[in-house]
Structure formats: C-alpha cells, structure tokens
Amino acid sequence: AQSVAQPEDQVNVAEGNPLTVKCTYSVSGNPYLFWYVQYPNRGLQFLLKYITGDNLVKGSYGFEAEFNKSQTSFHLKKPSALVSDSALYFCAVRDPYNNAGNMLTFGGGTRLMVKP
Amino acid sequence: ETGVTQTPRHLVMGMTNKKSLKCEQHLGHNAMYWYKQSAKKPLELMFVYNFKEQTENNSVPSRFSPECPNSSHLFLHLHTLQPEDSALYLCASSQEGQGTTGELFFGEGSRLTVL
Numbered sequence: 001a002q003s004v005a006q007p008e009d010q011v012n013v014a015e016g017n018p019l020t021v022k023c024t025y026s027v028s029g030n031p032y033l034f035w036y037v038q039y040p041n042r043g044l045q046f047l048l049k050y051i052t053g054d055n056l057v058k059g060s061y062g063f064e065a066e067f068n069k070s071q072t073s074f075h076l077k078k079p080s081a082l083v084s085d086s087a088l089y090f091c092a093v094r095d096p097y098n099n100a101g102n103m104l105t106f107g108g109g110t111r112l113m114v115k116p
Numbered sequence: 117e118t119g120v121t122q123t124p125r126h127l128v129m130g131m132t133n134k135k136s137l138k139c140e141q142h143l144g145h146n147a148m149y150w151y152k153q154s155a156k157k158p159l160e161l162m163f164v165y166n167f168k169e170q171t172e173n174n175s176v177p178s179r180f181s182p183e184c185p186n187s188s189h190l191f192l193h194l195h196t197l198q199p200e201d202s203a204l205y206l207c208a209s210s211q212e213g214q215g216t217t218g219e220l221f222f223g224e225g226s227r228l229t230v231l
Contacts, residue, residue, distance in 0.1 A: 034219055043118065043206055043222035051217050090159070094218055103172075104220055106159045 002027040004093045006107035013081045013114055021076040021110045023091030032094040033074040034104065035065055039087045047089075050074060061085070081114045088112075119143040122207050122223035129197065130231050137192040137226045139207030146213070148190040149220065150182060151206040159206075165190060166212060197230045204228075 003026045013019045025031055032051055036044040048059025055067045065076045076089060091107040120141045129135050141148065150162040164172035165184040179201075181193040190207055204227050208220040 032217055036222075041204075041225075041227070043120075043122075043224045044208075044220075045118070046219055046221065049217060049219055096218075103161070103164075104218065108158045 002031070002093050002095045002103070002105045004091050004105050004107035006089075006091055006110045008110050009108075010111045010113060013112070015083055015114050015116050016080050019078050019081040019085070019112065019114070021089050021091075021112060023074045023076065023107060024072050025074060025091070025093040026072065027093055027095045029095055029097045032096050033065070033067060034092040034094070035059065035063070035074075035076050036090040036092065036106075037061075037087050038090065038109075044090060047076070081112075083114050083116055086112055086114045118221050118223065120207060120209055120221050120223035122205075122226050124226060125224065126227045126229075128229045128231065129194065131197060131199070133197075134193070134195045136194065137205055137207075137228075139190040139192075139223055141188055141190075141207075141209040141221070143209055143211075143221060145209040145211045145221070146187050147210045148184060148187070149208040149210075150190065150192050151208065152203050153206055153225070154203040163192075194228070197228075199230050202228055202230045 005024045034049045035047040038044045048057050050057050050067045058064045063078050088109050090109050092104045094104050123138045148165045152160040162176045163182040183191040204225045206225045207223040210218050210220050
C-alpha cells in the first residue's frame with residue numbers, strides 16, 4: 001500500500017526567508033510524486049511533479065522539490081518566501097505499477113504561514 | 117481556470133432535500149473523481165470513474181450517488197444528508213493510460229452546508 005506523511009501541521013516562516021515543507025512517502029516501487037497548493041475556498045492547484053530523471057524538480061511560483069530515494073522524501077522548497085505563499089500544501093504519491101486503480105494518495109496537508 | 121468547472125460553488129440544504137453537484141472537465145481527460153474535504157481531516161476519495169465506468173467506491177454512504185454520463189461530466193446526487201456531510205466537495209480529472217503520469221486537475225469545489 002502507498003502512503004504519504006506530512007509531519008508538520010503548520011510551518012511558519014518570515015517573508016524573504018527560505019521555506020521547506022516536508023513530505024515522506026512509502027510505496028513499493030519507484031514513485032510518482034506531486035505537490036499541490038490550496039488557497040482558501042479554492043480547489044487544489046498542481047505545483048510540480050517528480051516522475052523520473054533529475055532529483056530536483058522546478059514548478060510554479062518559484063517552488064521546487066527534491067526527490068531523495070534513500071530517505072523516501074520529497075520536500076517542497078522555495079528560496080525566498082512571499083506572504084502570498086501562505087496556503088495549504090499537499091504532497092501526493094502514486095505507484096505507477098499498481099494496477100489496482102489510478103490512485104493518488106494525499107498527505108494530510110501542511111499549512112504554510114508567511115509573516116511580513 | 118483549471119479546466120474543471122464545478123457548480124454550484126455553494127449549497128445549503130436541509131436533511132430532507134435532494135440536490136446535485138455538477139462537474140464538467142474541458143481537458144479531454146478520461147477519468148474523473150469526487151473527493152470530500154472536511155475541516156481537520158485528510159482528503160477523502162469518494163468515487164473514481166475511468167472511461168465512464170465506476171472503478172472506486174470508498175465505502176461511501178448510499179445517500180451519495182454518483183453519475184457519470186460521459187467522460188466530460190460527473191454528478192454527485194445528494195439525498196437525506198446529515199449535518200456531518202457538510203464539507204467542501206472537490207471534483208478532479210486526469211488522463212489515464214500508458215505513458216501518462218496521472219496528475220489530477222481539480223475544480224474549485226462545492227461548499228456544502230447541511231442544516
């Protein structure tokens with residue numbers, strides 16, 4: 001079975017500082033990994049994904065994430081946080097070799113608060 | 117604009133009412149999903165449709181009834197709901213099959229309040 005853990009319910013960071021939102025996963029094979037962002041009263045927006053290749057993937061709004069196979073992690077990062085980055089962030093994993101269905105498993109979400 | 121449109125955005129209903137949520141995707145995808153998002157709870161996958169066939173039903177109560185008439189439209193029919201069913205209902209779509217990566221594209225959600 002596949003699973004995702006986001007160990008922090010909330011991350012606080014000052015504007016202009018680097019931010020990291022943590023994600024670890026468990027899957028039987030090589031994972032497909034995703035990050036989504038949700039602003040208040042909105043749906044989830046796709047930020048970036050890792051499928052294969054370079055471990056550092058770049059996405060929307062200046063975000064990037066690093067795939068670390070040995071630590072089974074896919075942390076979301078941004079060099080300089082903006083107040084407008086304040087939102088709920090979801091990590092998700094998919095086992096591409098799972099024939100039981102097209103299942104994306106989501107983490108519980110991490111609320112990012114960026115203070116001016 | 118994500119290419120997935122949900123209506124209505126807000127819905128208030130009594131426990132004896134019958135209403136429906138609608139989702140339409142303009143992305144040419146072949147799979148559609150309903151998720152429930154409640155406060156302080158993880159996202160809950162409710163139903164999955166692949167090529168209009170239901171492939172997943174995560175033990176959802178029968179007062180929720182999905183309908184997928186074609187690959188672009190998905191409905192969630194609601195009947196005799198309970199106050200604990202109040203939540204944000206999210207529709208999503210994806211392209212499934214060989215060579216695809218399966219990321220989901222979400223609508224803006226329908227905020228449901230059951231009185």
